[in-house]
Amino acid sequence: MKGLLSLTSCLGIFHTLVAAATIPSYFERSPSTPRKLSVAQVQRELGSRLSKSTIIFGPEDARYEDATSRWNDFAKPKFQIVIEPGQESDVASIVKYCNEKSIDFLAINKGHGYPSSLGSFNGVQINLAQFRTINIQPNGKSAWFGGGVFDGQANRYLWDQGYVTTTGSCDCVGMMGPGLGGGHGRHEGPHGMISDNILQLNVVLADGTAVRVNNTSHSDLLWAMKGAGHNFGIVTSFEMKVYPRGPDTWHYHNYVWRGDQLEAVFTALNNFHGNGSTPVNMTTNFGNMLLDTTVSDKEPVLWWTFAYRGSAAEAEKLLAPFNAIEAVRDEQGDVPFPQVAAAQQTDENSAICQHNKVRITATAGLQVYNLTAERLIFEGFKKRIASDPTLAAGAVVLHEGYSTAGTDAQNPNDSAYPFRDDHHLMLVQIIIPPNNKTIEQEAWKWAKEVREQWNQGQPTRPVNAYVNYANGFESVEEKYGHEAWRLKKLRDLKAKYDPFNRFRFYNPIVGKKTAGPV
Numbered sequence: 001m002k003g004l005l006s007l008t009s010c011l012g013i014f015h016t017l018v019a020a021a022t023i024p025s026y027f028e029r030s031p032s033t034p035r036k037l038s039v040a041q042v043q044r045e046l047g048s049r050l051s052k053s054t055i056i057f058g059p060e061d062a063r064y065e066d067a068t069s070r071w072n073d074f075a076k077p078k079f080q081i082v083i084e085p086g087q088e089s090d091v092a093s094i095v096k097y098c099n100e101k102s103i104d105f106l107a108i109n110k111g112h113g114y115p116s117s118l119g120s121f122n123g124v125q126i127n128l129a130q131f132r133t134i135n136i137q138p139n140g141k142s143a144w145f146g147g148g149v150f151d152g153q154a155n156r157y158l159w160d161q162g163y164v165t166t167t168g169s170c171d172c173v174g175m176m177g178p179g180l181g182g183g184h185g186r187h188e189g190p191h192g193m194i195s196d197n198i199l200q201l202n203v204v205l206a207d208g209t210a211v212r213v214n215n216t217s218h219s220d221l222l223w224a225m226k227g228a229g230h231n232f233g234i235v236t237s238f239e240m241k242v243y244p245r246g247p248d249t250w251h252y253h254n255y256v257w258r259g260d261q262l263e264a265v266f267t268a269l270n271n272f273h274g275n276g277s278t279p280v281n282m283t284t285n286f287g288n289m290l291l292d293t294t295v296s297d298k299e300p301v302l303w304w305t306f307a308y309r310g311s312a313a314e315a316e317k318l319l320a321p322f323n324a325i326e327a328v329r330d331e332q333g334d335v336p337f338p339q340v341a342a343a344q345q346t347d348e349n350s351a352i353c354q355h356n357k358v359r360i361t362a363t364a365g366l367q368v369y370n371l372t373a374e375r376l377i378f379e380g381f382k383k384r385i386a387s388d389p390t391l392a393a394g395a396v397v398l399h400e401g402y403s404t405a406g407t408d409a410q411n412p413n414d415s416a417y418p419f420r421d422d423h424h425l426m427l428v429q430i431i432i433p434p435n436n437k438t439i440e441q442e443a444w445k446w447a448k449e450v451r452e453q454w455n456q457g458q459p460t461r462p463v464n465a466y467v468n469y470a471n472g473f474e475s476v477e478e479k480y481g482h483e484a485w486r487l488k489k490l491r492d493l494k495a496k497y498d499p500f501n502r503f504r505f506y507n508p509i510v511g512k513k514t515a516g517p518v
């Protein structure tokens with residue numbers, strides 16, 4: 001029994017937290033080193049309280065590796081035990097048990113979360129893999145989804161039934177992971193973000209109470225779950241709007257340009273996006289600076305992919321400025337929506353979806369592109385190809401440009417998501433070999449440099465870091481918004497719904513800030 005106590009906390013700390021008028025600094029006050037949990041003991045004590053289809057296992061089990069594999073091996077959470085609840089009601093029982101025993105718990109779906117705060121987790125994984133049902137409602141206007149549904153699954157299933165909804169763009173990623181932080185994706189121009197389409201949620205709160213969250217029940221929490229949701233509860237299922245699927249095919253067009261076209265490309269992009277007035281059906285473009293040695297081993301290429309919701313003829317009219325820029329190569333085609341992910345290299349087989357790599361990342365939110373900044377970033381990449389080929393080979397500097405009509409149509413005050421003025425999401429991602437501090441330091445320096453170049457390219461705007469792209473070293477304001485009322489509201493709700501800060505492992509709103517790596 002004793003082995004289960006004092007994982008990272010004990011009841012004594014809880015009292016201190018309640019008494020403290022300020023933000024709890026949970027980690028600081030934790031006096032104990034985590035001890036080893038016994039799988040057999042948890043199975044014995046908890047197993048009888050859970051449904052028959054629940055699975056409980058530890059590191060010795062063959063399923064453990066799969067259940068705990070991560071997209072990013074930097075700051076991996078430590079899972080002593082994995083529990084896969086079979087029924088939604090089991091989640092409440094697991095949370096209550098963990099609270100009784102002072103064991104930390106963390107909900108996991110597809111394993112792509114990567115903020116540094118996850119690295120401090122040590123405890124029980126609540127794996128949502130058995131919650132993957134989708135039920136379209138009889139009126140055809142919404143569907144209920146299990147808390148473990150993921151993007152590719154939802155897109156394929158709904159399309160076959162004649163519908164679409166808002167998901168993230170990578171097939172491998174969960175829906176609630178992105179959705180609780182906003183949720184950007186190919187349908188945000190037409191329909192808004194994932195969070196904008198949430199009607200209601202079944203949530204297990206920090207104390208193990210299961211509640212319905214909608215606009216008449218815990219509506220304050222609904223506001224918070226749409227942008228800062230990872231801090232507030234475990235979503236066992238959710239109801240979202242669905243829409244008629246629209247045109248039978250989408251048009252994609254991918255280009256590879258050399259660096260000497262950089263100014264032409266970014267000028268065309270700024271014109272095309274018109275500072276937040278992108279044609280709504282020109283839903284998505286992703287652009288990477290990356291090394292492609294078939295083109296050059298001295299500098300990166302600009303790899304760009306566009307996805308249009310509709311015909312080639314309509315799309316190519318809008319893409320004319322890009323067709324006028326001489327490309328090394330390009331390819332285009334027309335496919336049903338669920339196949340757009342593969343065409344844009346964001347399906348389960350694509351490089352971006354692969355797990356078990358150490359990735360150093362940094363993000364920025366932009367309104368328009370600054371050509372000077374992009375040139376500096378390009379030259380910085382070129383410099384690394386010469387000086388540090390290992391680093392350069394694993395680097396991708398991603399630029400995202402969604403159409404934004406649907407997200408702009410929402411009143412920004414109606415949800416916790418704070419950054420509707422950002423039209424572009426940036427992410428630098430550097431894959432490095434494991435266990436090499438020297439190269440890790442260099443990667444952090446580079447990632448930080450790129451982030452600064454993006455932000456210095458918009459000197460009059462605040463520094464923003466979309467919470468789902470954040471590496472975790474940013475400030476709370478940078479992740480949750482610079483408006484004081486927003487942060488106050490979030491902290492008040494946190495005190496109401498999670499006073500002991502049980503949900504503090506994914507870019508926590510309250511708690512000690514982690515020191516940056518560089």
Ligand SMILES: Cc1cc2nc3c(=O)[nH]c(=O)nc-3n(C[C@H](O)[C@H](O)[C@H](O)COP(=O)(O)OP(=O)(O)OC[C@H]3O[C@@H](n4cnc5c(N)ncnc54)[C@H](O)[C@@H]3O)c2cc1C
Binds near residue numbers: 106109229352468
């Ligand atoms: C390859 C890749 C592509 C991405 N593409 C997009 C994109 O197109 N749009 C976008 O907005 N973001 C995108 N992201 C960021 C993404 O939103 C986050 O990484 C997200 O946390 C991943 O969710 P997951 O279920 O895959 O990961 P997990 O690690 O399983 O979950 C991340 C965290 O979310 C919380 N969580 C997940 N499910 C639940 C639930 N049901 N209830 C309560 N909490 C839950 C937990 O705190 C968990 O730690 C991408 C990330 C990667 C790595």
Ligand SMILES: *[C@@H]1O[C@H](CO)[C@@H](O)[C@H](O)[C@H]1NC(C)=O
Binds near residue numbers: 200212213215216217
């Ligand atoms: C919100 O949930 C409550 C409790 O389940 C339910 O009675 C009510 O109808 C729901 N409201 C909406 C708008 O769905």
Ligand SMILES: *[C@@H]1O[C@H](CO)[C@@H](O)[C@H](O)[C@H]1NC(C)=O
Binds near residue numbers: 215
């Ligand atoms: C709440 O739900 C009702 C009924 O669906 C809807 O008319 C209203 O706009 C919703 N309010 C909010 C704030 O979402």
Ligand SMILES: *[C@@H]1O[C@H](CO)[C@@H](O)[C@H](O)[C@H]1NC(C)=O
Binds near residue numbers: 275
């Ligand atoms: C873009 O639009 C915003 C208003 O939405 C405005 O404040 C900003 O100055 C514009 N930027 C440029 C470069 O036109």
Ligand SMILES: *[C@@H]1O[C@H](CO)[C@@H](O)[C@H](O)[C@H]1NC(C)=O
Binds near residue numbers: 310
């Ligand atoms: C976008 O596509 C939809 C679905 O095909 C269509 O109804 C709509 O008219 C298009 N909008 C524009 C501005 O082209």
Ligand SMILES: *[C@@H]1O[C@H](CO)[C@@H](O)[C@H](O)[C@H]1NC(C)=O
Binds near residue numbers: 411412413485
């Ligand atoms: C949002 O709320 C803030 C603070 O209450 C207020 O100043 C602002 O005008 C509101 N904006 C909108 C669009 O309602």
Ligand SMILES: *[C@@H]1O[C@H](CO)[C@@H](O)[C@H](O)[C@H]1NC(C)=O
Binds near residue numbers: 390436438439
């Ligand atoms: C770390 O990486 C650097 C750069 O690639 C390399 O020179 C060095 O040998 C590596 N060190 C170790 C311990 O592997």
Ligand SMILES: *[C@@H]1O[C@H](CO)[C@@H](O)[C@H](O)[C@H]1NC(C)=O
Binds near residue numbers: 453456457459460
């Ligand atoms: C573009 O970036 C440069 C370099 O950071 C900066 O000096 C300049 O002010 C930026 N331009 C605009 C319009 O913000």
